[in-house]
Amino acid sequence: xxxxxxxxxxxxxxxxxxxxxxxxxxxxxxxxxxxxxxxxxxxxxxxxxxxxxxxxxxxxxxxxxxxxxxxxxxxxxxxxxxxxxxxxxxxxxxxxxxxxxxxxxxxxxxxxxxxxxxxxxxxxxxxxxxxxxxxxxxxxxxxxxxxxxxxxxxxxxxxxxxxxxxxxxxxxxxxxxxxxxxxxxxxxxxxxxxxxxxxxxxxxxxxxxxxxxxxxxxxxxxxxxxxxxxxxxxxxxxxxxxxxxxxxxxxxxxxxxxxxxxxxxxxxxxxxxxxxxxxxxxxxxxxxxxxxxxxxxxxxxxxxxxxxxxxxxxxxxxxxxxxxxxxxxxxxxxxxxxxxxxxxxxxxxxxxxxxxxxxxxxxxxxxxxxxxxxxxxxxxxxxxxxxxxxxxxxxxxxxxxxxxxxxxxxxxxxxxxxxxxxxxxxxxxxxxxxxxxxxxxxx
Amino acid sequence: xxxxxxxxxxxxxxxxxxxxxxxxxxxxxxxxxxxxxxxxxxxxxxxxxxxxxxxxxxxxxxxxxxxxxxxxxxxxxxxxxxxxxxxxxxxxxxxxxxxxxxxxxxxxxxxxxxxxxxxxxxxxxxxxxxxxxxxxxxxxxxxxxxxxxxxxxxxxxxxxxxxxxxxxxxxxxxxxxxxxxxxxxxxxxxxxxxxxxxxxxxxxxxxxxxxxxxxxxxxxxxxxxxxxxxxxxxxxxxxxxxxxxxxxxxxxxxxxxxxxxxxxxxxxxxxxxxxxxxxxxxxxxxxxxxxxxxxxxxxxxxxxxxxxxxxxxxxxxxxxxxxxxxxxxxxxxxxxxxxxxxxxxxxxxxxxxxxxxxxxxxxxxxxxxxxxxxxxxxxxxxxxxxxxxxxxxxxxxxxxxxxxxxxxxxxxxxxxxxxxxxxxxxxxxxxxxxxxxxxxxxx
Numbered sequence: 001x002x003x004x005x006x007x008x009x010x011x012x013x014x015x016x017x018x019x020x021x022x023x024x025x026x027x028x029x030x031x032x033x034x035x036x037x038x039x040x041x042x043x044x045x046x047x048x049x050x051x052x053x054x055x056x057x058x059x060x061x062x063x064x065x066x067x068x069x070x071x072x073x074x075x076x077x078x079x080x081x082x083x084x085x086x087x088x089x090x091x092x093x094x095x096x097x098x099x100x101x102x103x104x105x106x107x108x109x110x111x112x113x114x115x116x117x118x119x120x121x122x123x124x125x126x127x128x129x130x131x132x133x134x135x136x137x138x139x140x141x142x143x144x145x146x147x148x149x150x151x152x153x154x155x156x157x158x159x160x161x162x163x164x165x166x167x168x169x170x171x172x173x174x175x176x177x178x179x180x181x182x183x184x185x186x187x188x189x190x191x192x193x194x195x196x197x198x199x200x201x202x203x204x205x206x207x208x209x210x211x212x213x214x215x216x217x218x219x220x221x222x223x224x225x226x227x228x229x230x231x232x233x234x235x236x237x238x239x240x241x242x243x244x245x246x247x248x249x250x251x252x253x254x255x256x257x258x259x260x261x262x263x264x265x266x267x268x269x270x271x272x273x274x275x276x277x278x279x280x281x282x283x284x285x286x287x288x289x290x291x292x293x294x295x296x297x298x299x300x301x302x303x304x305x306x307x308x309x310x311x312x313x314x315x316x317x318x319x320x321x322x323x324x325x326x327x328x329x330x331x332x333x334x335x336x337x338x339x340x341x342x343x344x345x346x347x348x349x350x351x352x353x354x355x356x357x358x359x360x361x362x363x364x365x366x367x368x369x370x371x372x373x374x375x376x377x378x379x380x381x382x383x384x385x386x387x388x389x390x391x392x393x394x395x396x397x398x399x400x401x402x403x404x405x406x407x408x409x410x411x412x413x414x415x416x417x418x419x420x421x422x423x424x425x426x427x428x429x430x431x432x433x434x435x436x437x438x439x440x441x442x443x
Numbered sequence: 444x445x446x447x448x449x450x451x452x453x454x455x456x457x458x459x460x461x462x463x464x465x466x467x468x469x470x471x472x473x474x475x476x477x478x479x480x481x482x483x484x485x486x487x488x489x490x491x492x493x494x495x496x497x498x499x500x501x502x503x504x505x506x507x508x509x510x511x512x513x514x515x516x517x518x519x520x521x522x523x524x525x526x527x528x529x530x531x532x533x534x535x536x537x538x539x540x541x542x543x544x545x546x547x548x549x550x551x552x553x554x555x556x557x558x559x560x561x562x563x564x565x566x567x568x569x570x571x572x573x574x575x576x577x578x579x580x581x582x583x584x585x586x587x588x589x590x591x592x593x594x595x596x597x598x599x600x601x602x603x604x605x606x607x608x609x610x611x612x613x614x615x616x617x618x619x620x621x622x623x624x625x626x627x628x629x630x631x632x633x634x635x636x637x638x639x640x641x642x643x644x645x646x647x648x649x650x651x652x653x654x655x656x657x658x659x660x661x662x663x664x665x666x667x668x669x670x671x672x673x674x675x676x677x678x679x680x681x682x683x684x685x686x687x688x689x690x691x692x693x694x695x696x697x698x699x700x701x702x703x704x705x706x707x708x709x710x711x712x713x714x715x716x717x718x719x720x721x722x723x724x725x726x727x728x729x730x731x732x733x734x735x736x737x738x739x740x741x742x743x744x745x746x747x748x749x750x751x752x753x754x755x756x757x758x759x760x761x762x763x764x765x766x767x768x769x770x771x772x773x774x775x776x777x778x779x780x781x782x783x784x785x786x787x788x789x790x791x792x793x794x795x796x797x798x799x800x801x802x803x804x805x806x807x808x809x810x811x812x813x814x815x816x817x818x819x820x821x822x823x824x825x826x827x828x829x830x831x832x833x834x835x836x837x838x839x840x841x842x843x844x845x846x847x848x849x850x851x852x853x854x855x856x857x858x859x860x861x862x863x864x865x866x867x868x869x870x871x872x873x874x875x876x877x878x879x880x881x882x883x884x885x886x
Binding site for chain 1: 461465468469472473475476573579580581584585588589590591592593594659717720725732734735736737738739740741742743746748749751752753755756758759760767768769772778
């Protein structure tokens with residue numbers, strides 16, 4: 001057995017520099033845990049001459065991936081370069097060369113995770129990707145190991161720090177969406193092109209990965225229904241607040257009788273729900289297990305050192321497995337054939353805001369429409385709109401099927417009394433404690 | 444290799460019945476994860492005739508521990524009987540017979556954990572005890588695996604559900620301590636004899652275990668300084684609330700330069716701190732790592748199935764290790780000699796409530812006393828007390844050493860103007876984001 005494990009690092013950006021710092025600063029702890037030294041042997045970079053915020057001997061750098069992937073002395077590849085197709089090939093080649101791989105690349109794992117697990121298994125290699133979901137929070141292990149004996153029914157996540165920061169600003173300080181986005185960009189919590197974040201795609205990738213692990217089925221990225229936060233209006237956050245809800249971009253992965261649904265959508269979340277208190281750029285993942293009930297894992301969803309912590313913890317696991325001779329035995333293979341729930345099988349509570357003509361019987365028409373569809377209301381608020389002969393109606397429904405609710409929306413739009421259907425959002429957490437199989441009530 | 448793993452269960456109470464239910468209900472998942480069947484072969488009980496809330500074939504029951512500990516067909520002992528000295532002997536004997544052990548027994552692990560780890564190591568056996576701390580929350584793995592690459596600086600825990608339930612009732616509904624305790628007892632959240640909970644001993648046991656894992660040093664139960672909640676007065680919760688603090692029984696384990704302090708004490712926690720929102724009987728453990736920053740693990744701290752989830756997840760790990768031939772390789776051995784921090788090395792913020800004579804210059808005398816000790820105030824509130832010639836003064840200090848603060852208390856009591864020192868509590872979370880090494884600020 002080697003008395004030293006050599007790492008090849010693909011990428012030396014924000015996370016890559018963090019990985020190098022952690023391996024250097026915590027060498028003593030690593031040696032104690034692993035009984036061997038760990039060192040970074042080579043690093044793939046785009047340019048040899050760039051100034052970096054970590055000291056790396058220039059002789060370690062290379063611009064040729066083959067220098068790393070084909071180096072027989074390198075045991076583990078740590079991929080923190082990002083990108084998809086090219087990176088996918090590098091990792092497949094690494095497995096073919098019997099190298100273990102740790103990655104932080106959510107785009108890649110969301111798209112090709114299942115194939116990569118299979119390639120790792122075939123080559124008896126380890127493949128770990130804790131850092132791909134919720135940065136420094138050890139949530140994948142939490143699900144795979146900590147709750148391994150339970151049957152997970154529901155995962156809800158605030159898994160995108162940018163949008164959570166924006167929503168916190170809107171809620172707490174009354175910022176508009178655009179002003180909040182601008183501030184997030186100035187503080188470095190949002191990128192110059194925030195599309196993937198604000199349209200929910202980044203969160204969708206993480207939910208696909210979480211759904212796969214939680215339900216042992218091959219959730220594909222295109223299975224995730226996605227709605228972003230770009231069209232959110234402050235009014236809806238304020239009405240929500242008045243009713244006891246916080247607006248959050250929530251990723252859902254739910255399973256019932258092995259039929260699953262995975263989505264990302266702006267949600268009015270009961271302030272009693274543990275996720276409602278997650279503020280600013282923080283992430284959290286709420287897991288509801290049949291036996292354990294409610295658990296939540298909270299922490300930083302991004303950042304150089306938090307993400308590097310997850311990468312190096314994976315690395316510790318990989319090296320332990322190597323030294324114990326059990327590499328490649330932990331790969332995840334789906335137990336269940338994927339079956340998605342249809343709209344009539346999915347139920348929820350919904351908030352909607354409608355502008356109607358301000359005349360006698362207006363509300364009665366709307367109420368009749370919902371009544372005919374057997375949708376009842378939990379909350380109703382009607383207020384006149386100044387200087388116009390119209391009124392604003394806010395409704396929160398009780399549980400109904402998604403199918404039925406969509407039907408109601410279609411019919412609403414056709415009513416002559418309805419001027420505009422302003423917005424509608426999922427409502428969650430009112431019934432968090434009434435989940436299948438439990439009669440527990442919390443005050 | 445056996446195609447079936449046999450378990451011996453010591454105890455068939457609340458947790459034991461949960462373990463049996465989980466193993467039966469999740470057999471298919473266990474077989475998939477482990478590639479073998481798992482079954483409970485014998486169960487140690489006090490009486491063979493007791494009615495139980497789980498169906499167990501009577502032929503599986505025994506009142507003789509040797510039937511289990513000496514049974515060569517039993518691979519793993521699950522200890523959920525409680526007790527200390529006798530149980531300790533059973534487990535030592537189990538290790539001597541090369542059986543792996545999973546326990547939920549915090550009293551035992553807090554007292555003899557270090558010895559038991561050593562005995563397991565010596566016999567190449569596994570020893571896991573996730574359920575001993577915070578029931579269903581996978582916090583021990585979170586620290587040992589998920590944050591394995593980080594250097595943990597601080598652990599803060601709400602690790603006793605009974606006291607958190609009582610404090611929630613007092614805060615939210617204005618109950619007195621005694622009324623809240625009574626309600627907790629009626630609902631089954633507090634035992635008939637609540638001493639170990641309300642005096643903080645139960646929390647202290649868990650903090651000793653957490654401190655050991657977080658700092659890799661042999662924290663003993665007697666190293667934990669403990670203050671319970673029995674003498675809490677509602678007034679202090681209400682003043683705290685007014686100042687933006689929630690009263691919580693917080694377990695602390697902190698390390699600086701490998702000098703540690705571990706304590707359990709009622710604390711006024713900033714409402715901005717993630718632990719401040721943990722309500723009712725829920726538990727949560729907040730971990731501050733040098734690299735990862737703030738993380739928190741939240742969930743049920745007790746209960747049959749949540750605790751059984753942690754036990755069976757440990758069992759899954761033990762059986763995986765058996766099948767991979769790596770049993771006994773994960774034991775925890777302290778890396779650092781224990782060194783406790785002295786009172787002058789410990790600093791904090793403090794709240795205090797004093798009754799003084801209501802006369803000119805009263806506050807000035809007190810203010811001079813603190814000023815001479817270089818303790819400055821963050822908040823001051825003085826209100827007259829009706830129908831008495833006295834006034835109540837509430838102070839919240841800035842950071843000062845514990846030593847210095849105790850010195851101030853001694854001098855205060857001697858002041859002629861001071862009628863009574865009513866109470867004092869630690870204040871936490873104002874400076875949570877100013878921890879060593881980070882300049883991060885959160886709004």
